[in-house]
Amino acid sequence: MKKIAIQGIEGSNHHIVADAFFSEQISLDKCMSFDALVDSLLTKKSDCGVMAIENSIAGSIIPNYALIDSNNLHIIGEHYLKISMNFMALKGQKIEDIKEVYSHPMALLQCKKYFKNLPHIKLIEDKDTAEVAERIQKNQLQGIAALASKEAAQIFDLEILAADVQTIQNNATRFVIIQTSNSVIAEEDINKASLKFQLDHKRGSLATILNVLSDCKLNLTKIQSLPRIETPWKYSFFVDVTFEDYKHYAKAKSIMNIMAEDFKVLGEYKNGHA
Known part of the structure; x- marks a missing residue:
């Protein structure tokens, strides 16, 4: 197992x-x-x-x-x-009984708009959505609610006071x-990769790399920059690419390995997007 x-x-x-x-x-x-x-x-x-x-x-x-x-x-x-965020508390509680809602910062951010209409409730950041649900049941906390999944409400026997309170439904x-080790996935099943590289801080360096991806028929689905702490004003770039043919990706990978500093493959896997 x-x-x-x-x-x-x-x-x-x-x-x-x-x-x-x-x-x-x-x-x-x-x-x-x-x-x-x-x-x-x-x-x-x-x-x-x-x-x-x-x-x-x-x-x-x-x-x-x-x-x-x-x-x-x-x-x-x-x-x-x-993501389905649900406002839950001990059975028998009503929304007007709730004074505080505890949840993960990301969950609170996703439900901010809903709670604007409930000014009597204080939002408090916590470590984990489901862990708050567990704590409410374990300690029989009155006036305290959680933002968590429907599964958490079921597991910890809490009542959902309002379902799907996230700001955007989609x-x-x-x-x-x-x-820790790379997985062995058949080449024909790989159609997405996560890459990391660094570039010189000079005009056109990022555009050149992006042109390589485009010329090799790769679709850029994500780009994220992170500052390099040890080198001020120098950045690492994390990119996700999808492709139909592994050969096109392999070609782009070999070119980027030459052109970019500290080129690294973080993963090659199957696209999980529906």
């Missing part, structure tokens, strides 16, 4: 993704931070990890790019999850599946 490191506990979005991605039965290593998740992989406590990397509303989770890169982790797959988070 594969052991999968997730951020959070049962009922969290990471747990939902782990169940959806792995067809076989899995066991969980429940981590309360992304740093702990990475440690679980590096110490061989877990075989794979599930890590949120970007949200369609809130954008990139930038520290996670750095965690993958600095720990030489490999992306072996991805999964897109439609709200999805992209999760990557990571491990």
